[in-house]
Amino acid sequence: MEPRVLKTLEFDKIRGIVATYCTSSTGQALTEKLEPVRDYEEVVRLLEETDEGLSILRVRGNVPMGGITDVRPHAKRAQLGGMLSAQELMEISNTIRASRIFRQFIEAIVDDKEIDIPHFVNKKDSIPILTGLEHEINAAIDENGHVLDSASSALRSIRQSLRIQEGRIRERLESYTRGRNAAKMLSDSIVTIRNDRYVIPVKAEYRSHYGGVVHDMSASGQTLFIEPDAVVQANNEIRKLKVQEREEIEKILLELSAHVQEVAHELFILVNVLADIDVVLAKAKFGTAHKCTKPDVNNEGTIRLAKARHPLISIEDAVANTIEFGKEFTTVVITGPNTGGKTVTLKTVGLCTLMAQAGLPIPALDGSEVAVFDSVYADIGDEQSIEQSLSTFSSHMVNIVDILKRYDDRSLILLDELGSGTDPQEGAALAISILDEIHGSGARVMATTHYPELKAYGYNRPGVRNASVEFDVDTLSPTYRLLIGVPGRSNAFEISKRLGLQDRIIDRAKSFTGTDRGEVDSMIASLETSRIQSEKEAEETHRLLLETEHLKAELEEKLAAFEEMKERLTEQAKEKAKKIVQNAKHESEAVISDLRAMRLNVGANIKEHELIEARKRLEEAAPAEAKKKAVQAKAALRPLEAGDEVKVLSYGQKGTLIEKASDNEWIVQIGILKMKLEQSGLEYVKPEKEKKMAATSFVTGRNTAVKLELDLRGERYEDAIVRTEKYLDDAILANYHQVSIIHGKGTGALRQGIQQYLKKHPRVKKYRFGEAGEGGHGVTVVELK
Structure with a gap:
């Protein structure tokens, strides 16, 4: 470029x-x-x-x-x-x-x-x-550019000797500053350095008292900086050490420089x-x-800038314009009043193209597109050369002639105020001819002009579009908006009318412009009205489209989430059901196996409690949800009341409701135990007189069911023995394998009497005290033969 x-x-x-x-x-x-x-x-x-x-x-x-x-x-x-x-x-x-x-x-x-x-x-x-060179340098030089003592052992030794020698000199010179005559003979009680040697400031009249070498004096000549004879040799030693230090540092720097050379x-x-x-x-x-975006690029000469701004105009002040050409039409002719923004539009197009081809993001919205051109030519502004004695027209023409010699079909050409600076009729004709020449070559062209003859240019030639910059007649100022497809029209009559010019003068002026001019202006006005209406409709359509797309995306997202959740829950349910069925199958197979083993026992004498335990295992093998629903259904058969006899489903034991603890909980008496249980785990048991006799649950010929425990608390000894004897007979007839006798702890007399009776009973295999969960020493558990 x-x-x-x-x-x-x-x-x-x-x-x-x-x-x-x-x-x-x-x-x-x-x-x-x-x-x-x-x-x-x-x-x-x-x-x-x-x-x-x-x-x-x-x-x-x-x-x-x-x-x-x-x-x-x-x-x-x-x-x-x-x-x-x-x-x-x-x-x-x-x-x-x-x-x-x-x-x-x-x-x-x-x-x-x-x-x-x-x-x-x-x-x-x-x-x-x-990294190796970095570490070598850092090991020898600190971040302030000072060579470290650790850079070499020789440098460390030299500097150590140097510090010792300097300490000795300072100590000697400070003894002068603390002497009896120091306040009288010295200008100040300090040790300083002149010409790299330690000295003391001595008043001029006492120079001979200290002897030695004068290295400097104050501006007034009243103070001499003297190196006393006593420290001359020590200062010489320091100078020698500093020479050695400098030589060692140079050696270190040369070594590091050699590593840099490599x-x-x-x-x-x-x-x-x-x-x-x-x-x-x-x-x-x-x-x-600058709120820029990366544009798409093409090799076909297409430019589409969405809401593009001039990057050198502040974001607050810049007017964004959508500019598109190079595909359906390759030439754009912008007409309109001066200071309306035509030149800014040209520069925006050219600058965005150059920025993109330099790898810079452009000040336009996402989705903008620029073409890659072999060359960009521009004739913009008043480039009149006083030195060359060229007029404005001549200056522009020199540039245009140069462009016409070098452009090709892969060029972008920007021409500002084409044909200006000369006779309007000739200038307009020349502008049309130049545009025809460039447009016919296939180059991309954007030109501005204020000649009315070019307003119809885009209607007579394919691949050419008129454009204009909008002017607000109400405010008498440009809006700087680019209108592609609508040529600019003169606003002189409207502006003059708003400024107060009489109508008869304006009407007479219109008669001088001719019929064709009036028809063109009417056509342009009609186009502007249609354009404004179309823009409003397009904006509303775009808004509705965005809302619809947003709603669609939101619904699709929710549907996808629902389907995903549905599929996940279905898989989880299938997996859970599969595990439940497998567990139930395994348990049922185990129960069947146990029943077969019991049937093969001697005499096939399967006791009732063994069948009850097997049935309980089968019930427990059923799916948890089914058991829960069954429990809830049973619990809902009749409202529970205090005093009701219930079955505690979780333990398989019967109990009596004492009182309601809360909305869903009851205090239940199970034997000697009182427990707080949820209502959903309790099943109402009908009174004995309402039950039907069943062979598996009742003793034949009796009107009472045989319980698994006998409660003797509060009984006299003789009555307790009678009830125990009767109870054991019933239990044996019912084929119970094990029963419990509740006698309480008390004094222990009833417990001892019962256990003495059990010890002599022929059908009692053995007995024991209850475990902690069975009632402890207040219960005797009896195992029957």
Whole structure:
């Protein structure tokens, strides 16, 4: 691109703004040379790099790029065998450190898989790893550029001797400052240094008292800085040590410079890569600050800028315009009044094109598209040259002639006020001829003019569109909005009328313009009215479309979530049901196996309690949900009341309701135990007189059911023995294997009597006290034969 065009379109100003976002002098220098490129693939790569930079800034906020210095001159001098200073070596170390931190930063982003940044990964991989040199320099030089004592054992020894010698001199000289005559003979009680030697400030009249060498005097001549004879030799020793120190430091610096020489080429690469990264990040920071976006690019000459702004106009003041051409039409002719924004529109198109081809984001909305041109030409503004004695027309024509010699079908040409500065009729004719010439070649053209003859240009030629900048007659000011498809019209009559010019004068003026002119103005006015109505309808349609799309996306998201939840719950239910069925199957098989084993026992004598236990195991093998529903159904047969006899389903035992503890809980007496249980786990048991006799639950010929326990608490001994004897007979007839006799603890007399009776009973196999959960010593558990 020509430097004159870059300056005309103010690309150099954009370049200067981007440079301010660089963190290194190398990046700034590289930005100042930034120019648009012509290769399509290169433009795509540059924009992708900048977009990755925008993504990194969005995710991480900032990129560590501090401490970078242009150390290429240092590396070059080291290549030539020169000795680098400690400060230069530290700059090399800091630059290597900055590259190491950047590598770690990019690796962390890649490891976290936050964003995809292949171009930055490639740049990171191309940075030479010089950590060894960094450590060598840091081991010898501190961050202030001072050579450390630890740089070599010789330097440490020299500096140690130097400190000892300086301490001795100071101590000797301070003895002078503390002497009896110090206040009278010395100007100040301090030890100072002149010409690298320790001295004391002596009043001029007492010079001979101290002797020695005078190294300096005050401006007034009243104070002499004297090195007393007593410390001359010690100062000489210090000077000797400092010479040795300087020689040792030079030796260390030469050794480090030789190491820099070995990797000088890698340092050149490192600086160049870091400068390139700095420029890419500066582009991204510029885009973030100016609300720019990455445009799509094409190689077909199509431009579509959505709500584009001129980047050098503040966001608050800039008017955004949608500009589109290059596909259905390749030439746009903008007409309208001066100061209406025609020139700004031209510069916006040209500047956005140049920015995109330089890898910069553009000030437009997402989805904007720019073409990659081989060349961009611009003739904008009054470029009259006083030195060349050229008129405005001549100056413009020199530029246009130059453009016509060099343009081709892959050029973007921007012409401002085409044909101006000469006779209007000739100028308009010349403008039409030039536009025909350029348009016929296939180049993309955008031109502005104020000639009315060009208003009909777009209607007579295919591939050409008229456009105009809007003017608000009510406020008598331009709105700076671009209207593609509508030519500009003169607003002189409307403005004059609003300013108070009489109607008869305006009507007479209209009669002078001719019928054709009036018809054209009427046509333009009609087009503007239609355009305004269409824009309102389009905005409303767009709003409704956005709302519909948002609602659709929201419903699709909810439907997807519902389907996902439904599928997940279905799978969970299937898996749960499968496990329940498998458990029930395994338990039932175990019960059947146990029953078969019992049947094969001697005489097939299966006791009732064994069948009850087997049936209970089968019931427990049923799915939990089914058991729960069965329990709830049974519990709901009749409202429970205090005094009712109930079955505690969780224990398989019967009990009596004492009182209601809460809405869903009861206090239940089970034998000697009182427990608080949920109502859903209790089943009402009908009184004995309402039950039907069943062979498996009652003793034949008796009117009472045989319980698994006998409660003798409060009974007399004789009555208790009678009831026990009767109870054991009933239990044996019912084939009970084990029963419980509740006698309570009390004095122990009833317990001892019962157990004495059990000990002699022929059908009692053995007996024992109850366990902790069975009633303890208040219950005797009897096992029957």
